[in-house]
Amino acid sequence: MSNKIKIISGILGFILLTGCSSTKQYPSVQDQNKIAQLSQTGIHYYWHGGDLAKVEKEFFKGITLKGKYDVVENSFKEASAISPERIDLRFSIASTQIIQKKTNEALTTYKNILDIYPDSFEAGILLAAYSKQIGDMKTYSETIEILKKNNKKETQKYLNKFSRTDNIMKEKINIYPFQVEEKHAIVILGYALGKNGKMEKPLIERLKQGLALHKKNPKSPIIVSGGVQKGGITEAYVMKNWLVSNGVPSNLIYMDDQAKDTVGNAIYSTEILTKLNPENVTLVTSASHIRRGLAVFEEAAELKGLNINYSNLVYLDYETINEAQKISEDEKLVIYRDLIRTSGIWAYPGIQQ
Structure with a gap:
């Protein structure tokens, strides 16, 4: 995919995920600037890390940060508090919680998104996938049934992806080189x-x-x-x-x-x-x-x-x-996370796939 197409896709994904319409009250310019600053801080620490003491002092007074992903999570939480209807920010919170193995907290975040936007396919399929990986088959089954009612074709696509991935997890690992006949x-x-x-x-x-x-x-x-x-x-x-x-x-x-x-x-x-x-x-x-x-x-x-x-x-x-x-439970979770990212559901909407 070209960089131009990726940028357009990111913008479109951002617009769809925010769920904003002309009837919603947009944040003030000051709040927009603050949200942008917090989001940039979050994604910078995601990639690079940085001075925890400095960012505590500048952004998160009263919060003790234990590592760079604490900065990422709290950056998007602070931004989301300014604009609660921005579900792209909530997706970013959940993605960071998954990285930190806070799976139950991430599932709660996805449920909160669904409370705001019940028709969000992305939140539903993520809730189902991660519920499955931690063994919560009740939530998985119930969520899949709701998704099928709203979007049967797309839900089946993801069920096929999950099935293929489950089979990959069972594949034999090869440690000796071999010959392949052609192409x-x-x-x-x-x-x-x-x-x-x-x-x-x-x-x-x-x-x-x-x-x-x-x-x-x-x-x-x-x-x-x-x-x-x-x-x-x-x-x-x-x-x-x-x-x-x-x-x-x-x-x-x-x-x-x-x-x-x-x-x-x-x-x-x-x-x-x-x-x-x-x-x-x-x-x-x-x-x-x-x-x-x-x-x-x-x-x-x-x-x-x-x-x-x-x-x-x-x-x-x-x-x-x-x-x-x-294969450990942690590995299964990461495999599903990256499968879903590759499928086109961004971890940090509009910022990073």
Whole structure:
């Protein structure tokens, strides 16, 4: 998706989620400026963190902040208090609560959104998804039934997504490289660089697995994905250089140097895959990351109308393969979170997908 289209989509999503109409009382200019300032503070701390003592003094007198996500959550809470009908701000609160594993609080926030706007499909499907993941099947079933009555077709789409993702969680993890017969591409996911752009062990190990897979499939194009800069260079840039220095032809390697997280990996790499048009793709990452990676890549492919058979190869960041095959409740929650983000429901409406 081009940056222009993403901006337009974000604006449209923002307008729809706020639920504002000409009959509503808009905040004063002063309040609008305050909301904007708080929102920018929240999303800045989401990405970068910062001085907690400073932000406590400037914005949150009387609140002790325990970490950067406390700043994010409280920024959107303060903004929401100024304009309670702005449900985009409430979605941002809930998303931050999910990040902090405050799942029950997030579910309450989604219920509050539904109290204001009962027809909000986004709030309903998020409430259902996260209720399912914590084992609250009563809330899940009741919410799904309401969603079906209001929007049967869209609800069924998400039920299909959930079913596909549940199957992905059961897939066998591969630790040994293999040969793929034809129409094959390799995607290697990045990992945050250290100081001055130095590669950390997880990234090096992922590249080693990608290199081993290349030797089995020497004609397969390779996508290296990662756009977070450290020391003025991106993950994708250093990944390509490493592969070339280890004998991979430069013309086989495509760089996605825009992705800032796993959802971005899927979105931007899939843009490249639409041009390569493979039938088979092997996703290479750490074992702890592979199920989330597969879930979002399969979703991104579906949205683009691509019929891709995904396989996996991992760097084993567990003691044993048996341990790697187990999936925790926390991991399930994060997989569903990023699946829904990839599907088009923004975590921070109008700000960050």
